[in-house]
Amino acid sequence: MKSVAAAPEMTSAEPTPSWMTRSRTWVGAAAILLVLPHIPGLNADFGRSLLSQMGIAAVFALSFNLLLGQTGLLSFGHAVYFGLGGYATVHLMRAINHGLPVPVPLAPLAGAATGLLFGVLFGSVTTRRAGTIFALITLGIGELVYATTFMLPSYFGGEEGITASRTRGPALLGFDLGPQLQVYYVVALWAIIAAALMYAFTRTPVGRMCNAVRDNPERVEFVGYNTQRVRFVAFSAAGLFAGLAGGLHAINYEIVAADSVSALRSGTVLLMTYIGGVGRFIGPVIGAAVLTWLQASLSGYTSAWLFYLGLFFMAIIVFAPAGLAGLILMHRPIIRMPAFWRVLRAYAIAFAPALVMTIGAIVIIEMSYRLSTQPELGTRMRLFWTDIDAATPWPWLAAVVMIVSGFVVFRKTWPIVAQAWQQATTEASVAAGAR
Amino acid sequence: MLELATVSLLNGIVYGLLLFMLTSGLTLIFSMMGVLNFAHASVFMVGAYLSYQFARWVGFWPALVIAPLACGLIGAAIERYGLRHVHKSGHVAEILFTFGLAYLIEELVTMIWGRNAVANSVPAVIDFPLFSLFGSSFPAYKGLMMAISIAMFVFLYVALKRTRIGLVIQAALTHPQMVGALGHDVPGIFVLVFAVGSALAGLAGVIGGFMLLTQPTLANAIGPIVFVVVVIGGLGSLGGALIASMLIGILQTFAVAIDYSLLDALRAAGIAVTRASPLYDFYSIKVATAAPIVPYVLLVLMLIVRPRGLMGKRDV
Numbered sequence: 001m002k003s004v005a006a007a008p009e010m011t012s013a014e015p016t017p018s019w020m021t022r023s024r025t026w027v028g029a030a031a032i033l034l035v036l037p038h039i040p041g042l043n044a045d046f047g048r049s050l051l052s053q054m055g056i057a058a059v060f061a062l063s064f065n066l067l068l069g070q071t072g073l074l075s076f077g078h079a080v081y082f083g084l085g086g087y088a089t090v091h092l093m094r095a096i097n098h099g100l101p102v103p104v105p106l107a108p109l110a111g112a113a114t115g116l117l118f119g120v121l122f123g124s125v126t127t128r129r130a131g132t133i134f135a136l137i138t139l140g141i142g143e144l145v146y147a148t149t150f151m152l153p154s155y156f157g158g159e160e161g162i163t164a165s166r167t168r169g170p171a172l173l174g175f176d177l178g179p180q181l182q183v184y185y186v187v188a189l190w191a192i193i194a195a196a197l198m199y200a201f202t203r204t205p206v207g208r209m210c211n212a213v214r215d216n217p218e219r220v221e222f223v224g225y226n227t228q229r230v231r232f233v234a235f236s237a238a239g240l241f242a243g244l245a246g247g248l249h250a251i252n253y254e255i256v257a258a259d260s261v262s263a264l265r266s267g268t269v270l271l272m273t274y275i276g277g278v279g280r281f282i283g284p285v286i287g288a289a290v291l292t293w294l295q296a297s298l299s300g301y302t303s304a305w306l307f308y309l310g311l312f313f314m315a316i317i318v319f320a321p322a323g324l325a326g327l328i329l330m331h332r333p334i335i336r337m338p339a340f341w342r343v344l345r346a347y348a349i350a351f352a353p354a355l356v357m358t359i360g361a362i363v364i365i366e367m368s369y370r371l372s373t374q375p376e377l378g379t380r381m382r383l384f385w386t387d388i389d390a391a392t393p394w395p396w397l398a399a400v401v402m403i404v405s406g407f408v409v410f411r412k413t414w415p416i417v418a419q420a421w422q423q424a425t426t427e428a429s430v431a432a433g434a435r
Numbered sequence: 436m437l438e439l440a441t442v443s444l445l446n447g448i449v450y451g452l453l454l455f456m457l458t459s460g461l462t463l464i465f466s467m468m469g470v471l472n473f474a475h476a477s478v479f480m481v482g483a484y485l486s487y488q489f490a491r492w493v494g495f496w497p498a499l500v501i502a503p504l505a506c507g508l509i510g511a512a513i514e515r516y517g518l519r520h521v522h523k524s525g526h527v528a529e530i531l532f533t534f535g536l537a538y539l540i541e542e543l544v545t546m547i548w549g550r551n552a553v554a555n556s557v558p559a560v561i562d563f564p565l566f567s568l569f570g571s572s573f574p575a576y577k578g579l580m581m582a583i584s585i586a587m588f589v590f591l592y593v594a595l596k597r598t599r600i601g602l603v604i605q606a607a608l609t610h611p612q613m614v615g616a617l618g619h620d621v622p623g624i625f626v627l628v629f630a631v632g633s634a635l636a637g638l639a640g641v642i643g644g645f646m647l648l649t650q651p652t653l654a655n656a657i658g659p660i661v662f663v664v665v666v667i668g669g670l671g672s673l674g675g676a677l678i679a680s681m682l683i684g685i686l687q688t689f690a691v692a693i694d695y696s697l698l699d700a701l702r703a704a705g706i707a708v709t710r711a712s713p714l715y716d717f718y719s720i721k722v723a724t725a726a727p728i729v730p731y732v733l734l735v736l737m738l739i740v741r742p743r744g745l746m747g748k749r750d751v
Binding site: 135141274307310318369373 | 465471517520521524526527528530531532534535536538539541542543545546547548549550655659662663665666670715716717720724725727728730731732734735738739742
């Protein structure tokens with residue numbers, strides 16, 4: 001059996017930190033979540049809404065990483081559990097609107113239960129296979145559920161979806177979920193609980209067995225474990241937390257529609273998790289935050305947003321398979337070394353030609369999109385504070401020159417970075433040896 | 436009834452063979468390289484667009500040759516300059532690479548040809564009735580498609596099972612070092628396999644382009660069905676892919692033609708079901724409406740009964 005698992009440079013056994021450090025990390029995380037919506041720039045409704053979306057995406061991505069990072073299962077249909085959890089929550093909220101005495105902040109529990117239910121149901125079929133086939137099966141199940149939502153309009157509401165109000169219900173501790181700030185705190189509370197539970201899951205014996213199944217399923221079978229059962233447990237747990245995220249989504253948007261189970265959403269969570277980094281627990285959180293922020297800030301400016309996202313994703317796969325978390329944590333050993341400043345300087349030098357190259361590419365992409373998808377807006381456009389006309393050859397020529405020259409110079413600066421990096425790691429290893 | 440059955444059967448075979456054209460290239464690449472090419476349906480879409488473009492410039496027959504060749508070149512470039520470098524990071528990275536590629540190709544196609552469907556109509560040279568059956572005529576382009584699809588099967592089967600190069604290719608998957616030591620160019624073989632697989636997808640795109648709508652969502656519309664077909668057939672098995680394609684093609688075409696629901700069946704059996712009864716929505720789904728989920732239901736059933744697929748041999 002060929003293992004499709006094993007993401008690169010996976011630290012299968014991150015050393016378990018001491019109890020003190022761990023609790024300090026979690027308390028610190030909670031404190032950050034507490035003050036985030038009050039720092040300038042994020043203290044208005046837009047910022048708080050963005051933070052809520054990030055929290056929801058982070059729970060969803062963490063649940064996805066229970067499969068991909070922990071168990072080595074690549075799923076193309078994880079949105080199924082997110083969406084079905086969302087539908088269950090929105091229906092519960094409707095019941096609350098009609099007088100059911102349950103506080104709305106507890107409604108995501110219905111989403112979690114539904115996610116678990118369908119995780120168990122579909123997991124019993126999908127986890128019969130691992131590897132490539134597992135990926136294809138999850139894709140098929142995703143399409144099945146997506147198509148079914150349109151066939152049962154009374155439960156799923158078709159394209160328009162199901163709506164409910166989060167404010168019409170009994171208040172819990174004075175929380176009526178009117179202001180976005182309160183919604184954020186509900187999301188943040190659930191997010192940190194879910195994150196702590198998922199972290200705890202990775203430390204349990206079954207969580208460790210998940211790692212073993214990821215790294216060497218054959219050996220696990222020989223030792224006497226049933227790999228299918230381990231995959232099933234991981235899959236069900238992932239379904240539970242995805243359902244919880246879906247429930248939070250329902251509270252935040254007060255609407256759940258067919259797009260919440262779509263292949264696009266399954267793909268988005270995959271991109272978030274992988275870009276963030278599957279080998280570290282914090283990776284999916286970083287990915288969720290970065291992508292949510294990019295989406296919110298870029299999709300308003302450009303219709304080519306998905307193209308940029310795709311390029312970003314490909315660049316991560318080819319150049320940084322450990323993801324953003326891997327890139328950041330790579331610097332930890334050298335951060336106190338004198339040569340760290342040389343590394344930063346080398347980055348700054350390499351950044352300039354890379355920026356020129358990127359701007360050239362953006363100009364070409366934006367002009368092409370304008371010509372093919374929005375011809376009604378004409379060929380004149382404003383990019384990087386410059387008026388250009390895509391009907392003339394000059395902007396195209398300038399962009400090509402920028403890309404080519406940027407690339408050539410970037411190639412020349414790369415040895416500088418490599419050399420600085422080499423020096424810093426040497427210093428770090430010498431320092432480690434001295435200790 | 437006989438009329439409906441015959442016409443549906445014929446249409447089902449046509450659709451099934453179209454699916455097979457797509458799965459053949461995918462199966463070739465998977466069985467030879469162990470890589471599941473998620474961008475396969477996207478290459479198919481590129482084939483459809485290129486044939487549309489070339490047919491406008493130089494006519495249909497040259498386009499039928501040029502578009503697949505161009506797709507083959509694209510495939511070779513993908514393998515040589517992309518996939519090869521990801522190979523060392525494992526299979527997940529490879530699948531994700533092709534997945535990202537599918538994203539990019541969809542956006543690239545949008546960037547060049549726009550979001551709306553292009554007017555990719557059947558060329559006049561192959562748009563005449565071949566024969567007629569129960570009053571409805573069978574167009575020549577469908578006949579051409581069937582011929583090409585069957586030719587693909589024969590070509591692949593003979594090339595892989597009966598030729599020396601086929602043997603070398605198969606050996607290169609399991610024993611790359613040994614095959615390399617015997618003097619064969621293993622990386623070159625992989626480029627060749629990927630190019631041929633992509634060219635097959637391109638060829639399918641030329642024909643499939645005017646049977647389906649040529650628009651940027653084409654790959655997403657057909658892709659999942661193609662992947663389900665390879666799972667049902669048994670990943671990597673050419674014969675299984677053919678049988679599964681035909682099965683899904685015929686079943687789905689028949690389902691579209693059936694305008695009854697469970698409700699009608701219950702009523703015929705004398706069970707009264709009203710709007711107030713639970714699951715009314717479920718009972719009232721017409722079989723025709725449920726046709727799109729037929730492949731996926733079949734997938735689930737297959738997994739429960741025979742997880743390795745119809746003709747799948749090994750656990751992959």
